[in-house]
Amino acid sequence: MSGINLVESKLDPTKAIYSQVIPAGEPWIHALKKGQHFRIVDLHGNQAVDTLFYNAHDYSDRYSAQDTIRQQSNIYLTTGTQLISTNGTVLLTIVADTCGRHDTLGGACATESNMVRYAVEKRHMHACRNSFLKAVMEWDHGMTKRDITSNINFFMNVPVTPEGKLTFEDGISDPGKYVEMRAEADVLVLISNCPQLNNPCNAYNPTPVQVLIWEGAGK
C-alpha cells in the first residue's frame, strides 16, 4: 500500500435510496443493512467527518482503530481497507475513495481536549464528542459515553513521521471528493460533522457533507 490510489464508484446518486446533507456541527446516526453501500461526500472540501461504526446486533462490538490499521499494516485508510471491530468482525470495506487517505489516529475533538490543546478558556466551543453524546442518548438504546471510542476522521490528513511524531497537515480533500463503503454486516453509523475551529482539519471553516445509501450490490 504505497502512494495514493484513487478509485471512483460507478453508483448513480439519483438511484440512492437515502440522501441527506449533514450541516457542520451536527451529529447523524443511522442503521445500515449488510450489502448496502454508504457514501460520504465532502461537499465543500477539507471537512473532517468523525465517524464510528457498531455491530448493529451488539453495540459492544464496535469499530477498532488499532485492529483496523494492524490488519492492513498501514495507518491510513483508503480503498480496500476493511474496517474491523473489537471482536474481529469486518464491519465495512472501503470500495471507492477519490480523496485517497483518511485518518484514524487523531480521534474526535472534545471540549476537554480543546482545553488541553489550545486554552482552558476554549471549553465553551462546540466539539465532536458533545455531538456524539447527544446522538447516542437520543438514539435511546442504552448507549452512553462508554460507547464513544476512537473514531475515523474521513477526509482528514494526520501523518506520522518515522521519528514517531504526529502532525496535523492541511487536508488533501477537495469539494466533491467522496469515500464509499460496502456494509459487510448490519451496522450502526454514528457521525459528527466536525465543528473544530482551532486547527486546519476543517480549513477553519466547517461545512456541510452529504451521506448517500444504495441498496445491496449497488442496485
Place this chain on the structure above:
Amino acid sequence: MNETSVLWEETIHGGATWSHVLKRGTALRITDLQGGANVGAVFYNFECPSERYNMPDTLKAQHIARLTKEFVLYSDMGRILCSIIEDTVGWHDPIGGTSSAKLVDAKYGPSRYQEHRNDYHKNGHDAFLIELGKWGLGPRDLVANVNFFSRVDVALDGGMGFAQGNSKAGDHLELRAEMNVLAILNTCQHPLDPHPRYEPKPVLVSIRRVTAPGPDDPCRISRQENGRGFTLTERYFV
C-alpha cells in the same frame, strides 16, 4: 508526603493478567526481566471508569506516535492519568493494539488448558476482558491500549513495522499516578511480534510513594499542553 523505597513488588509471569488501583502520589515501575517483554495496558479513573485512557487525545496533545519519559497518558476528559517519569527504553507503542484468540491460534497453534495446564496460550483481548470483569467492567470499557516495551515504526507511506530487540533485560519505565488510576495490565506478546514461538516474557512491577509534581516537573513543562493537563487534573481534586 516524602518519597519511599519500594512498598511492594511482584513478578508478573509471561502471558498473565494483573490489575491494581494506583493511588495518586504513588509510582509504578515495570521492569523487563529478560528482554523482549510486552505489557499491554489500559487505564481508568477508578472513581468514574467511563473516564479512561484515550489514545488519540494522548497522541494529539503531545504530537507523538510513541511514548517515553516526559510524556503523559491522557484520559478522554482532559486529565492526566499517569506521567512517564523514568524510561530506559525510549519508545513504547501506543498504536499496535492487542492480540485475539484467533490471531494467537493462527500464529502459535491452538493450545488449551486441558492439555497444557498453565502454559496454555493466552491472548491480549481476553486478558483485558477478564481483568476488567473483576472490577465490574466489560467489553464497552475496553479501549485502544498501550504496549509498553514494544515499538511499532510508521514509514512515510503509513506502513507499520515491528522493531525487534527494542527492550533489553533490565530496561524499565516508571509511571506516576496523577489520579487514583485503575491499571489493567497483561504480559501477552505484541500482536505484531514476528517471533515464531509462544514465549511471553515476565516483568517485575514495584510501587513506591513519590512527591507530587512541582512547578518544574519535567512532564509538566515538556509542553504547554501538559501544563494545562496538570492544571485540569489538579482542579479535579479541589
